[in-house]
Amino acid sequence: QVQLVESGGGVVQPGRSLRLSCTASGFTFSSHAMHWVRQAPGKGLEWVTVISYDGRNKNYADSVKGRSTISRDNSKNTLYLEMNSLRAEDTAVYYCARDGNYGKGAFDLWGQGTMVTVSS
Amino acid sequence: DIVMTQSPDSLAVSLGERATINCKSSQSILYNSNHKNYLAWYQQKPGQPPKLLIYWASTRESGVPDRFSGSGSGTDFTLTISSLQAEDVAVYYCQQYFSTPTYTFGQGTKLEIK
Secondary structure, eight states: OOEEEEEOOEEEOTTOOEEEEEEEESSOGGGSOEEEEEEOTTOOEEEEEEEOTTSSOEEEOTTTTTTEEEEEETTTTEEEEEEOSOOGGGOEEEEEEEEOHHHHOSEEEEOOOEEEEEOO | OOOEEEEOSEEEEOTTSOEEEEEEESSOOEETTTTEEOEEEEEEOTTSOOEEEEETTTEEOTTOOTTEEEEEETTEEEEEESSOOGGGOEEEEEEEOTTTTOOEEOOOEEEEEO
16 A cells, blocks of 8 residues: 555654654655655645755755754665744644655655644 | 735635635746746644645645645745545645745635635
8 A cells, every 4th residue: 555654753842853654655765755744733834945856955945944854764664854943833744755756757656744842 | 034925814704615825925936947936835734734825836745636726826826626625724834945954834724714
């Protein structure tokens, strides 16, 4: 079954760190760039970060740059997002999404999301 | 950064009628070398993740009903649902991927039944 499953969300205090995971199955994970996209409660979608298929290239939204690190382990079919110095405004559902690559360019597969709540 | 602006913010349409959602980019997202518009449309139903509907502005994703269509070029784009069904109630987002590896979404349009 082609799917993405996120984990690692929860309630965390401001200033603390959290690592999210996204496990892929049913497709060749190592052939696709991967993204994290977040959605604050009742708000729209915000692209967060992308990593190339081989992990060599990464990019971040300004809102998380310097506080977050995206990585992947192709041997484990797993994508990660390490978030540091968390703020209340980082509270959101975090989705991992597959890049359709050059054939589509868009995000053609999404996980169900994991909720991160930053609160004291 | 490329800003994506959708209109309207919300829309109520009767069952069986046409629904039209607009999306405008702050700069052209047409790549001249391949004549492709780097625009996608997503549907998000309550409590669910987004689902890709349309890419390259007008190419329907596999399995998407043909009542959904995308059009436009350059800076102005439209998602049309030709005959609204009850299951189409959702929030719809446009997204540009012209400025890869940076991406932006529109603010979303909430579609309801009148």
